[in-house]
Structure formats: structure tokens, C-alpha cells
Amino acid sequence: MDMSGMSGMGGMDMSSAGMFTPTDKHIAHVFWYLVVAVVGLLVVRRVIDKLRVLVFKRQSQQTPNTIPSRPNNTLAQSYDTLITICRELSYPQPWTFTGRFSRYFTPPSLGKCLFLLGYWMVILTMLWSNTILTPSSSNYAYKWEIVGFRAAWVSVTQLPLIYVLSGKFNLIGILTGISYERLNWLHRWVARTIFLTVIVHWSFFFREWDIAHFVTLEMEWMPMVKYGFGAWATIGWMVITGFGFFRNLSYELWFLQHLAAALVLLWLVHVHVPSYAAYNVWFAIGVVIFDRALRTLRTVYLNLLPMFKRRATTGQSKKSIVGYTADVKALSPDYLHVTIRDVKFSWKPGQHVYLSIPRAGLFEAHPFTIANVPKTVTGNDGEDKIELYIRVHSGFTRRLHGRCQSLQGPSSFLSFISGPRGQPPSIDRHESLILMATGNGASFTVPLFLQALSTGHHLRQIRFVWIMRQSDQLGWFKDQLLSAWREAQKRDVAISICIFITKDVTDLASSTSRNTLLEDSQVQSTSEKTMGVGTDVTSPVLDLGAEKGKDEAVVQRSLRSSSSSASVDERDLQISYGRPNLDALVRPVVKSAWGETGIFACGGNQFMGSVRNYVARLSDERAVHKGTGAQGIYLFCETYGW
Template sequence: MSSAGMFTPTNKKVARLYWYFVAAVVGVLVFRRVVDRVRVWQLRRNQQQPQRIPGRPQNAFEQCYDTTIAICRELAYPQLWTCTGKFSRYFTPPPLGRCLLLLVYWAVILTMLWSNVILAPSASNYAYRWEIVGFRAAWVSITQLPLIYILSGKANIITMLTGISYERLNWLHRWVGRTIFLTVIVHWSYFFTEWTIADFVSFELKIMPMVKYGFGAWATLGWMVITGFGFFRNLSYELWFLQHLAAALVLLWLVHKHVPSYAAYNVWFAVGVIVLDRLVRTVMSLVINLHLDPSKTQNVSSRRRIGYEAEVTSLSNEFLLVKIRNVGFSWRPGQHVYLSIPRAGVFEAHPFTIASVPSSISGADGPNDVQLYLRVHNGFTKRLQRQCQRQLRPRAFLSFISGPWGNPPSVERFESMVFVAAGNGASFTFPMFQQAVRTNNHLRQISFVWIFRQAEQLDWFKEQLLSAWTTARKRNVRVNIHAFITGSAPDSVQTPSEGRPLIEQRSHADPSRGEKPGDGLPPSTEKNESIKKGDTGIVRETSVSSSASSLISEQPTIAINYGRPDPDSLVRPMVEEAWGETGIIACGGCHFTGQMRNCVARLSDERGVHKGTGAQGIYLFCETYGW
């Protein structure tokens, strides 16, 4: 093992090149963030100039930049295929953009691993042909270790610099871990081959305790890789998280015992990353839950000096509504919090998207209330639902909050916007829709589309949707609101809303066009409308709609549709009528967001966005259930 010194200088240089590569990628993302921020700042300065159209290039630099971005988007958006089986869905590949990034990453790793280590028989150091590869693979492996822990943290340096939220980096965290697992195999297999040829495997294991720690670290990493697949995570997330956290700490200890002192800085780098993440999260949680921020203290209810009061209402067997009263913080629409309710699970905290907007955006007087719509699954939400399902009134619980987390896109940069959500995904798109109609001074047209199973779900946001419609029309913004009901036929819907039927029973869908359950969006072509006028607006019924655009009414209108829409019909009308960049915000399951990705990529390529045709940019942001 004394031959390690022969290869250390070169291997350290390779390790530095790896972090130069990571820094270069982060630098490109920071540059893009800065450019986007500057353009949004310019829009704010020029908001009194109606001729300034968001997203439309104003000079040669912007034209070149937008063309490059359009090409990158067309490469990044497509979803190669989506598996929908109960087990096969866990083998759905990442979108094309992520696949290409992985290929680049693997090309870098392979270059680092095999460059100048394959020795010819005539080489002077040919006797070390096994060790030179083994040591190189060791450095390639240990060098990647800190990146795993950086990508796993909520408060990490990459998120702070690039603005990419931690949950959108989680996929890369898993793939880097799988890559290290393979490079470690190269590391020990080359050494093991040499020991086998020399016939001193048992002697090596006896005199070198570090070898045993190395095999232990590899086994621990292998366990984390195998259990990290979605199938195992979803069996019992709480149990999976605890064992994964314990394994991550054990892995660091084993690696520290295995590596020589001159490479241990990688382990301490990872430890520092963990300490920083936990320190930031702990301080944030203490400030929020102990109400330590003086500027927010006066708005917090005196009933809770520690934590918050969470009122939980059982909406159905599938959904819960949680209202957290008088929170001592603000948030951006689209962000999420980690909610902990000790009565439903001690030491458990689960992420939920905030479905309401802060008072600074809504304009309402008084303190902020956080609303969360929870889909009932096994575990935490199931236990909470059991305690509330027979209650006639909301039940109050002591709760604790961590957050807010996430970095949703800015709505100020778009001239046209389309919000598309499936099921509970409206918790993400609806607050951003409210923000867009109230704060985007350059917005000209907007469409909100919600696809859900049961008609009573419309009651979650119906009044707020109608209010947002009115706000948009007052600002001279063209607005369409469409609801697609997929779980019941129009003649069977009898859902009370404010003491009157939500949907009249004059509309009948063609039974021959019955829809199959799932996330698929088959085309819809037939239309059958009826209109219901109420005190606050119009609910327009449509059995199946062929397009997301409709005639603009002068009264608040929600178009009720039956069936599943074609993604192209939701996006194309708005894109073709846009004068500047169109922002599309989608939230739903993997199959749903995959179809939206393919639709937008195909439409962008067809229109030749920013390639001399005059077609303006199309931006897509997909939020997917499950991380």
C-alpha cells in the first residue's frame, strides 16, 4: 500500500478538476439566474411603458440568449416514456434534459477514472497496473462524497446560489449516489484482483483493518442505493427516512475510518455540509415556532406561545383541510412547509404545499393563515384523518412548522400564463394564479385549468377563483377558468355549494365516450353547455371541451367540463395569441407532467420559437407529486 504516494499528486489534481467542473455548471446556472433577475427588474422599472412586452427580446444579446434558452428547453422538456404500472412506474426514466445531464456527468467521471491509468506492458510502473486504477477509483469515489450530502440538504450552497429548490435537486442526489456505488466497485475489485493473484487476501484483511471498514462502507452505500428506489420509499416513508438518515451517518464514519488522512478532508467537507444544513433549519424552526421574530410577534395568536394551532377538517375519505392560524412568517405562492402534529405522529414532519396566499398579496387585513390540502395516505395523514372524520367541527391540534421551502418561478416575467393542475396539484397552481392576477403588471391573458375527480373538490377554491377572475378583469386581463371533472357523469353530480346545486343536471355526456381512470389526457371534442348564475358569478357546464379558450364573459365564469382534455388544447390557444413569453405552470402526477412536457416541447419546435419565425418563448415549470 506504500505505492499510494506514487499516484497521490495526480489523483489530487483529478479531484480538483472534478470540483472545477461542478463549479462551472453552478456558475452557468448562476449566470442564468442573474440574467433573469435583471430582466424582471427592468420590467418593473418599465411597467409604465405599455410597449414593453415581457419575454420579447429587445436587442441582439437578448435575442441570442433567448434562442439558446429555447433550444435548451426543447432538449430538456421531453419525457421519453412514462411507466404507469403499480410497480413499473418506479422505472420511469427522467426527462430528456436530466438524461443528457447524467450522460455528461458520467462522461466526466469515466474520463477522470480511466485517463492515464491503463498501462502498457512496456511501462516502467507496469507492476502497479492494478493499484493505479484502484487508487484512481478511490479518489474519484471519495471526491463525489460531499456532493451527495450537499444535494440532500434543504439549506445547501447550490440552492442558495442557483435558486433551484432542494427538492428539484433530489433526483441528482440519488443518481450521484448510484454512480459512487459503481466507482467504489472498480476501486475494491482492482485491489482484490491483485491480492488474489498474489494469494494474500486473508493476510491483507488481517493486517489492514481499514479494508474491512471499506467493505462496510460499500455495503452501507449499496443498502442506501437499493432502498432509495421509489418502491421502497413509498412502502413506509417514515421508517425509510429514519434508516436512511442513520445509514448516511454510519457511512461517513466508515469512510473516515477507511481513507488515509490526506483524503479525510472530503469526509469533513460532508460533515460541514450536514452541520450547516441542520443549523440553518434548526434556527429557522426555533424562530418560527417560538415566535422569536419581534416584527411578527404582534400578529400571532396568544393562545399558542409554542407552535401553532392547526384546525383540521375532514373533507372526505380522501382529503383533509388544515388551517394553521396566525402564522408568524410570510411565504411565496408555490412554496411548501413541513408540518408536524405530535398527536398524529411524534417526531414526524411531512411536506405540504401552501394552498393560500399571504395577506401581502391577497390584500386582506389581519394575520396570515396557512391552508393545506392533504391527500390521505397510509401513515401520518391516515392517523390524522381517523381523529377528525367523525367530527362535525374542525378539530384543533398543536402543530409545528418548518419552512417555508421551495423556490417557485416568478410570475412577473410573462405576458401570458397557463396554470394546469391535476387533482391536489391545484394547491400549487392556485396561489400562483392569485399572485399573477394581482401583481403581474404586464400580464395580458391567463388561463387556469383544474382537472379533478369529484365535483365537490371545486368548492375548495370556487369563491377565490371567481374573486380572482373579477380582479383580473378589473386590470383588463383576459382570463379563462376551466374545471374538468373526470370521476362522475354530469347527470349524477349533486354537490351542494352555498345551499344551492353546484351543477345543474341539464348537461349529459356521451356514455360511449366514458373515460378511464388515470393520469392520461385523451383528446376531447364534443361540447354540451349549460349555465348556472349565482350571486358571485357563473358556473358554465360543458360535458367535454375541445379547447381551453372560450368567449370572454363580463361576469365571473368557471367553465365546468366533463372528461379529460387534450394537453395541446390547453396550451396552444394561449401560445398562439401571446405577444411575449408564455409561462406554463403544471402540477400533477408523473404521467400528467410527462404529457405536458412533450406537448410544450413539440409546440415550441413546431413554432420555431426564437428562431426567426417571430414566435415568442414558452417556459414550462412542472411540479410533480413525490420527490
């Protein structure tokens, strides 16, 4: 065998590599053509949706009774039908595991599984096309090498993609409007795919070396082989530790080791591959630098902004500080309320920020959903502030909670912000909205609720559903929900607010009197107003347990007492015990919708799985946008933990 060209991929870049390289390079280019084609398709869809919203807004100005998202020609009907079919395939969640360990193995939704299947078909086609040689082939002597080289190209070609998908500022997200955290699942699965294709790469070469009794000599003569095995071991480590179980053990430690491993992987691959394939490594490095540079510049700017604003308004800099003041209050052993005052930037409802408080964790920054809307939405005067409701876990949040307890009251800390980040869903195309959340998932839905009533002039009906374990959480968004309720009355929007409490059965009366949403003497009576969002909201309760009759009586007494003092129609706002029946909550709104219904939900995997499956069944049952006249249903799920 000619050993004159030993300098490359797989540790055996012999003269035979020249036979395979042109074809392998072409296949590598085709892979990125396909990536660009998929991204381009998503960009086209985004542009079409934006244009349709603009057209609707123009039509609504000319004809106020125009219904949004209702197709008015054959082309629009065909497009909406195609989108509906794709939605019905993508929504279902076939399995949701709830065990302590099994929950980390819950598979992706059906849509993601189908996307992965298509991705793997492309990878398998690239890997095995024209590489299975028969004894009659003139290149049969290279039957092991041809697969080994092809698998090497398939693996290294995918490498930049995992770094693109991992960035907070990535081109795919910027172009398609898909938020970075909603691409993170694909980042993990591409890495797992590379791990498997690398096994094919080294195993075929290793088999050839073993047949020729060449393993020991290969290791001695070709040091890059050792680097190749090191790269495979590194990505294997990243794949294994990337499972949710290990991430949740200690996120801070996991993040540091994952970042270090990602950098080591690039170095090992660069040393291992030949120069004509190193462009993949440099592409990945460029992606990392682009992402980190933008993130750093954005973070520095945001945290220096208060100082610049104070200088501009007061002309003084002595009291100027870097960062923001965060007022932290322990609401309970499980929750914290953080208020960041005098914020000098705006944000969109549904976005999140990365919060860093050095006294609770040096060099640590964690994402939290912003639970309020900026003054650009509400039109209020005064300073902007960011409110966060944080669930206490281990690490940073536990230490911050301990700080508040040790100081015995609300505490102020120097904090730093990075963001705002995320691409929240648009409500411009929906005339009916259903907002559902569990626990502190209301931090995501309440701002959307307020935005809808402030800017969505085409809205006819809104149903807000909040499922919580303890009644104390009612006080979190009392003012916001009452504000939304009053705004809905002014605009003649049919509205219902449904609160479901799954715990605290015995203390309903007392907790309602302390935290009721109805205690507001300024709310005007609507007892004679007929709302169009269903009738009896207590019907969505599935299971009230053994104390069902007693609890329902307490609920009704509390509501009558509150509504008597506050003059609020009980059909608009209901507080119930037990878990809700999705059909009783969703179907009435969808049936009475004139245009597309937007369903926005935030919660854990189990709740999200139930919502996904129900919406897919309802959409298929009603045959939306399929000639029946039933209007479309759009579902957006925000899941805890990403």
C-alpha cells in the first residue's frame, strides 16, 4: 500500500483518498445546500405571514369588520390547508414520561420526530450512496476506506451546525424568527447524530487496520489518529452529559464543563482533519466568535446604559453605577419575586432576560421570563421595571432565597442583565385567544394577555386559564388581571378568567378573602352584560376529590361574597378547585371564533403533552381550513426547562 500521503483524516490519508475526496466534498456541499433550502423555506413562510398581517391591517382600516386570518381566495385557502396539515402532524406528543428519571427520556413531539427522520434519511443517503462496493468493482480493495472517508466527511460537515444551533445569536434564528431556545433540541440531536457517524468513520478504518495487523503501527506512525479518538470521546462525553438529568444536577458545573468540552472538541478536530477539510472547523470557530462578540457587546451596553442615562439627565456621574438594582422578596419557600427598577430598554411580552446577581453566584447568569409589559405597551408614564417570578431550585435560586431569609425581608442587590432574548409569538393574526399556564408559567401568558388587550384591536374574545397548586399565587398578578378585565369592558371584548387551584382545599375561604382577584371597589358592574365565551366556567373541573360538594359550595360562597363587594360578573371570572377539562375550556372558544384561534400555553411536559394532543385532535375533528368553514387553530407551547 502506498504510504506516501499519510497526513490526514482517519489517520490514513493515503493516495486512495484522492479517489474519494471530490465526491465526498460534493456531498458535503449538498448537505449545506439542503440546510440553506430548509432555512429559506422557513424564511419564505415568515415573509408570507408578515405580509398577510400587513394586508389585514390595511383592510381593517378600510373595512373595520374584516376578520383576520380567514382565507378569501383559493390561493390563501390552499396555503392555510397545507399549514394546517403540517400543524396537525407536528402538534401531537405520543409519549410523556413522568417518573423521576424516565421524564428525561420523553421523546420529542411528533413534528420534531418527523423532522429528525427526514434529517437522518439525508445523513444515511450521504453516508451510504455509492460506498457499498461489490467484488466486481475496480475499487473493491478500498471497500473499507471508502466508507471510512465518507463517514469522516459526513461527520465533519455537520460540526458547524451544532455550533450554529447552540448560539444565542445564530443566523438560523435571526432569519427564520425562531428563538434560540426552540432550536436547542435540534442542537442536541445533531450532536448525537455526529457521535454515531464518527463511530462508522473510525470502525471501518480500524477494521482495515486489524485485517492487515496494522493497528499498533498506525497508532505509532499517525498521531492524528489519537486526536481523532480524543475528539470522538469528547463529543461522546458531551452527548451523555447533555441529557436533562445531568444538566439538572448542577447546571452551573454542567455549563462550565460543556463550554470547555466544546472548545477542546474544535482543537482536537482541527488537529485531526487534513487542511482541505479544516474549513469546517474555522466555520464553527467563526460562529462561536460571532455569537460571543454580539452577546458580550449587548450585555456590556445594557449594563452601562443606566450610567449613560443618568449622566444625560442629571449631568452627574458620582452616583452612577454599572448594572441595575434588583429588589428581591421571598414569597414562599418555593418562590421569589424580583423587581429590577429603572430599566432603560424595552422588551416584547413573552421574552426573557438572563439575570446575574454576584452576591448569589459570581459569574452566574440564569434565564427568567419577564412577567410584566413595558410602558410602550401600556402607555403608562414613569420608569420601566422588570418583574420576575422565580421558582426556587438548587444552586443560584436557592442561594438567593437564603440571602433574603437571612436579611428577614425584601433585599436589594446589584444585578446585571443580558437580553432581552427570545422570539415571542405574534398575536396580530388571531381574533380569538386562549392563554393557559400552570404555576409561574403565568409569567409568560399574563404579558401576552395585557398586550392583546392593549394592541389587538381585532380581538373578539379571550379566555385566560391559570392552574396553580396554592391559592397564595393568586396575589401575583391580581392588579394585572383586573387591569386586563377593565380594559376588556371598555373595548367590548368577550373575556373570561378561569383560575384552577389543585391544592389548599381546606383554606379556600380564607385565602380567597386575602388574595381574591375580585377585591377592587373601582371595578364597574357588568351584571347585565352578556359575554360570548362559553357559559358555566365551573364545568371544566374534572376531579375535585372526595370533598367535591363541600369545595364547590365554598367556591360559590367566596365568589358571591367577592362579587357582591366588587360588582363583578361571575361569568367573567371564576375560581375553582381541581384540574381543568381542556375540552370544556377550549372548544367553546374555537366554535364561536370567526377567524383563527391562537392558543398559547406554558407549563411542564405533562401539561404541554395534553394540550398538544387535544389541539391536534380538535383541529382534525373540525377539519379546519379544509373546506368545512371551520377556522384555523394555532398552538404555541412554552415548556419549562426548554
